Amino acid sequence: MSGSSVNPARTTAVPPDRAAAVSPGRTGPARSRRAGLAPVLVSALVAALAACGGVGSGGGGGGEKSGGGASLTTMGFGLPDEIATVRVEAFKKARPDVALQINEGQFDEQAFLSAIAAGNPPDVVYLPRDRIGGYAARGAIQPLDGCVTEQGIPTGDFYPAAQQQVKYDGKWYGMPEFYNSIVLVVNDKAAKDAGIDPAGIDTSDWDRLAELAGKMTRAKGGTIERFGFYPKLPEFLPLWAKANGADILSADGRTSRLDDPKVTEALAYAHRLVEAQGGWTKLKAFTDTFDYFGEGNPFAKDQIGAMLTEQFVVTAMAGTTPDVAITVLPFKDRRGNPVNNVGGNAWVIPKGARNPDAACAWVKTMTAADTWIAAARARADKRAQEGKAYTGTYTGNAKADEVIFSEIVKPSGRKAFDDAVKVIRSVQQAGFVVPQSAAAAEFRKAWEDAALRVLQGDQKAADALDRAHAEGQKAIDEATS
Template identity: 25%
Template structure:
């Protein structure tokens, strides 16, 4: 799923340490003692201190404690309407494994700070299995917080061709597999409101294919009343957060965000720069302050701006299909591929979604491996996931796709998933990178920096953080 928006006004360089502002110099990383925080990862001292604190507070007793091999604990991020859906998936696992019990615990996951989980690892009492967001996998592996799954994938006969390519790549780091993709979000479908198109004199059955077509349509779709914006064709930086927006349009413009071989971030790639320049053109043309005033009146559920004629075109996450069915069943809309410019990437998309891993020190690894295998890499389990949640499995061989490919809206998203090429950069400074990119987008939109300068600054900051992290390699074992 799309990553949570990074914190405004700063980014967590390491757990509990904010960047500090230094006036004209911008943001600077505070100095910390090397022993206490190496790349923000759990050092030997912090592991010992965390573990002692947890034991003193009545923490678990570690591997020597009596562990029931038929009880598997899992921390999951599913709240709201997804909570009962995940309970149904767990119940299906229990029916398929008589005598087994899944103890599912809702544990919010923050991309930039998961101290509860890291403390549980340090104390030797983590859950048996845990959900990990795709861009977190490399960082958690580098921290030494996950167990490699190489034995599991070999024993189960699982390989890269069993998954959509980005779904496998986001789980592989430093020569090992650290997680399995539970659900694959094709980011994104591009949707348009047909009633808005008719109102603007546009063909409701002809969506934009190119960026130029989309810009021309957006111009006609914009509706003004006494100098106030009442409807806008598109808000390029509002596609599930400014960072996800930059990923989306950056790839559509033919950009790249990371050089895996060189281990270098590339936010100033020409394609990414062009994407941000184009995003800024909307901020200037329609006046970002007037856009912000329009957004202030946006609602949720039945009052979603796309449903009520305030936003004519936007990107749509797979969960949006069920939301439309629930809150706007009469909405006339279409769904297609993301538009692209000349020299850009046709049918561009990227994969988000949750993965499952096994924490370092899991006391029921055998049970956890079976839970992961069944939910992420079997026909029965992935069908249960798809039926209960409405999400796509990352396991491309799942029989559930035979049914969803013909469902309105969902079928188009399946086509997008089949063609998807990208995942967010697989490297251990991903959370930091997303915060830096968010600040870059906002600085460019509000004219505080040029797009190229904002992106170069984001690259400089992130590369320093990544180099700092990589200098501490060797602690995964």
């Protein structure tokens, strides 16, 4: 056999699974260059072997599209729990003719792009919503407007902020899955040590918040024992800007607003908070030791006074440390209204997908209200069997959430978590997103680096953001020109 006769596009040989099953929102295991390249090589090898096998050897490697049964290959999605498996079963029931191939593992940009470049993409991909703009602008993923009309996807069911995040240039490019909200989680013990009622904490008064942060911090020598108030910079800069009444990007995604003095003010304030509590280098090293999803989470270990975080940290604690004394509150802007920077994953269909029809059916099924409700029921049953509280599944589908939180989620008797569910539900409508842009990745990198330079003490907030503004705008202009 000579290598040149192999056309990898002819078989649907796909990268093997990436071992780790993934739960939404958690950062997965680190990737290495070799791990990233391996699947490409492996798929090339499998393709070569399949070609050696000659005609009619199908059924082994991965369904050929010949004849009746079509195949559907997914990427970036795992089956860690019933929320995933129940919905996959729903699809299998709806489309028994489709041979489903789920390649478990977290979304890997390199594997994804290599597959597209090689002309051998998966049919449907599960990836973070904030990356959609860049892929859409480059033509790596397809618009789904046809899919929406043909199969009648009720897009109005999705939360407005989730809808906004899966659209680019007025077209649908994905359908949203989860809907992660940001809330303020307070460690009751820290608040009581500071002589404050945790429920009375209000983030709209920045002077008092700084004072409280100082009171809740504990340090011994050079070692931090408790981080008073963790503002979650650099990643939450858009949230802090919004709390100060500013957006970092124009609604059309074409003009950077990083030079807005209100953004500078917010960053400078958050930086002062960090400095007053021991400085970035120590606090960052301290937070690097946290395990948010285990029994030794920083609230159980009294290592955090209060922090801004996505709601899945709270729901994880309901399972791992149900007796932990926490209070969940909305993060309020300086006028006293809740602000919430939402995010999550989405299903997209890459350019060159071989079975876009089945892919569309998949996207529809996975994000449909009925499917979510069935999955939530399965989760609630399982939690009940384990004797644990079910704190809800926060989907991107508002219609599903209506049913889940009115019919399936029952008060658990643990006040902290029952109240938390109410707070999370209440801030969902305040959800906002940074608008999609053609240079989403570069723009994000620009402001993250700027915030980091400020935290590390290299630059003042105004200078750092001026530079980020220039870098970000340049990247957007280059990508849209």
